Every structure is written in C-alpha cells, then in structure tokens.
Amino acid sequence: MSPSFKAGAREGFRVCLPVSVGLIPWALVTGLAMVSAGFTPVQAMGMSFIVFGATAQLGTLPLIAIGAPWWLILATALVVNLRFVIFSAALAGPLAGGTLLQRWLCGYLLTDGVFATCLERLRSDADPAWRLGYYLAPSMWCALLWQCSTLTGVLAAGAIPRGWSLEFMASIALLVLLVPMARVRPMLVAMLTGGVLSVLLRGLPLRLGVMAAIVGGIAAGFATEHLQKKTEAR
Template sequence: MQKETGEDRSGEGGNTLVQDPGAARRIEKEAFQEGWRASASTIPAVLAWGMVSGMAMVKSGLTIYQSLGMSLLVYAGSAQFAALPLLAAGVPLLVVFFTAMIVNLRFVIFSAAVAPHFEHLPWYRRVWYGFFNGDISMAFFPQRYPPSTFNQPAGKIGYFAAICYPGWVAWQLGATIGILLGSQIPESWNIGFAGTLALIAVMIPMTSSLPALAGVVVSGTVAVLALELPYRLGLLLAMVLGMAAAMLADKLLPGSGNEDDAGAAA
C-alpha cells in the first residue's frame, strides 16, 4: 500500500511517495532530530521562565497543588503572569478568564499559521498539537515549512513534536522547581533576567533578514510604548504590528528574504 507523504527533504518542492510505514517512521524520526537540533538552544530560557512562573504562583498566594494544576492546564506564561495579580486581589473569575484570553490572543494567529499543515489529521490530534503550539514553535516551524509546503505532510509531525514537547517538559520542570523552592530562591538571583538574556541569545541568530529585523524593531518599540495599556494588550498590539511590518518589508524590499520571514519575526 502506498502512502503519499509529500516529503521534500531538499526544501525546493515536490512530493515523494513512501512505500511502507517503516519509511514514513524514518522520515518522522529524522525530522524530529532536525527539530531538536534547531530548537535545543531554547530549553535553558524556557526552564528559567518556568521557574519564574512557579515562584510567582506560590508568592501570589496559590497553594502548591493549585500552582501545579495551573502550570499543567494553562501552559502560557504571559496569561499566568496576567492572571496571578487578579487572583491575589480577589477579582471575579470571569474577569481573570477574559484577561488571560486577551493576553493570549496571539495564539489565534499562531494556530491560523500552523493549522493548514495539519488539516489532514483528525480533529482530536489537531487539538492535541494545538495545546503545545506557542512562541517557540512559531519561531522555528514556519522557517522549516513555509506555506508552499501546506500539501506536503511528511516530517511535520516529527519536527513539530521536537520543537514543542521538550519545551513543555522544560517549562513544567522549571515551574515545579519554582513552586517547590519558591520561598527558598532569593529574588536577587534574577532568574527572570537570566531567562530574558537566554531568549535574546536565541532571537538574535534568527533575525537574519531585513523583514525579520523590521518585525523585531517594530514589535519591540510598540511593546515599550504600549507598556501601560490594561490587560497587557500592548503585547498583542506589538505582535500584530511587528508581523505586519515584517510582511510589508518582505513585499517592498527587493531580495529581502522568503515569505516565511514574517512568521520568524513573530
């Protein structure tokens, strides 16, 4: 039985027919290894931010079990940091819910960008992968699989798993450490600042084209200028305008890069 995987190892288009499940598994395994090599440098940053998140939950008044449950179910640092002060202040849960939803609206854009690559999967698998979709996956997946590969599913599950699953494990490990040792780790250690430095170190090599640079400059500037907006809406505004700037630069600047630069800048 033949299975068309749409494999394109050269990155130049074209489909390859995989004759047996063993060959398909080999392709996914190779893609997993490729994804791990590409994204492994993000793990220290994710681990550090997870620790900061865990400490923040404990210091905001949540119990250990509440904090662990929030880390496992929410899995969104920005939403957690936005919701924690509201929970500590006794704000109605409906307000907390909508605040977290507004802060995480960027995931709607992320999902729209990735969804066409997985539309051949049943809905429950798309829901599963959607839970893990986030900033790290959007930093790497669109570069490896631009829109021109929508109809070429081979290797995508393996690559996506490699850039998402280790990050989830690192986040949960860091959050658990932060929760259990939150009262023991002094704030003078500046773990949050260490996480920021690690993210910057990851971001700089990815800003390798003018559209990506335009997106980074615009989003960073807007994030600073819109810092005082309520519910951290400045982050959402910065992301949208940054992506718009990257796409505009990609259209207007000759020889500036590929169509997936805008996704990398996000």
C-alpha cells in the same frame, strides 16, 4: 511512527534543544510567582498544566492576588495569548491533514521557541509525516522541560535566593526567542507596534495598557501580512 516521522523528530529535537534551555528560568520564575501569590503546589501545577503559558500565568497572577473580577482575569489571559492566533495561522498549512487529535495536540503544545526555530523548515519540507515529527518532538520536549522546571520553582520557592535575579535571566531568554521571529516582517511589525504602545500606554489602570499594546501589535501584524500577500500576488 514512520521512518520519515522519526527522522523529522530527531532533526526537530536537535534544532530546538539549545533554545529550550531558555525555558528553565522562565518556568522557575513562574513557579516562584505562583507560590508567592498564595497558590498551593497542587493549584500551581494545575494552572501550569491547564494554561501552559508563562505570559498568561504571570499576567493574570497580580489580578488574581488583588481579587480582580473574573472577566478581567479571563480577558487578560486571552489577550496576552493572542499571538498564538498568528502562530496557528502560520502553522495551519504545514500541519494540515492530520487527525483531529493531532491538531488539538499541536495546538496545545504550541510555544514561542518551537514556532520561532521550526517555522522555516516546516514551510519548506514537502513530507507531511516529517513535518509532524519535526514539530511534535521538540514541542513535547519543551512541554516536559517546562512542567519539570515549574515544579522545581514551586517546591523550591523558599530555597532559591532572590539575589539570583531569575527574572532578568528569563527576560534574556525571551529576547533569544524574539530574534529569529524578527526575520519575518509581520512579526517584526507586531513586535515594534506592541513595544511602542506598551510604553505609551503604561499609565493605564489594571494593566489595560499591556492589553491594548498586545491587541495593537496583533492587528499590525495581520495588516502587514495582508499587505505583503497582496504585494506578492501582483
């Protein structure tokens, strides 16, 4: 690791540390939800490591619990994670030039919090090694914090009082992540479109309204980014 990589890693960790605290209630809720759905601790942690995404895990758990078709479970997981297509496209330039292993690792570790807090600096700094350290250090920290907190939720499923309202705290933590993202116009349009569609289509069976809202939000975000680039090019 070069001095530049280490400097970026220190700065990225410092910037993301306050935001990473919001992962704890989300991970606890996810761990509790998996145990409540009938998962064993090994199954729950296996899903946590393989999927590594609260939205996909929580979105598919009700379908798994009711014995929904596998294609619907897979489609739900793919759709709720479509936002990472936009995130990856935005990070492709700043993180270009690394090895295949580095790119795979960056993709696996991609989280909402790191993306929201690090994107601006990643786009503005000219040193590739610094950018990689700035991204990887907080990403690896968030992954470690997520898995440890999920394991805590799994093992303490019977001991955590329901009156703690962890679901509400997790929602508040998500709002903290959404605020910095809203400064980017395509993200803001995607959020608003997805939110409106999810309300309008909430009556559809098998949570298809949520899937449609996510697809609509992603499409609106891409369309806005395309129009913005055309406007800037003139």
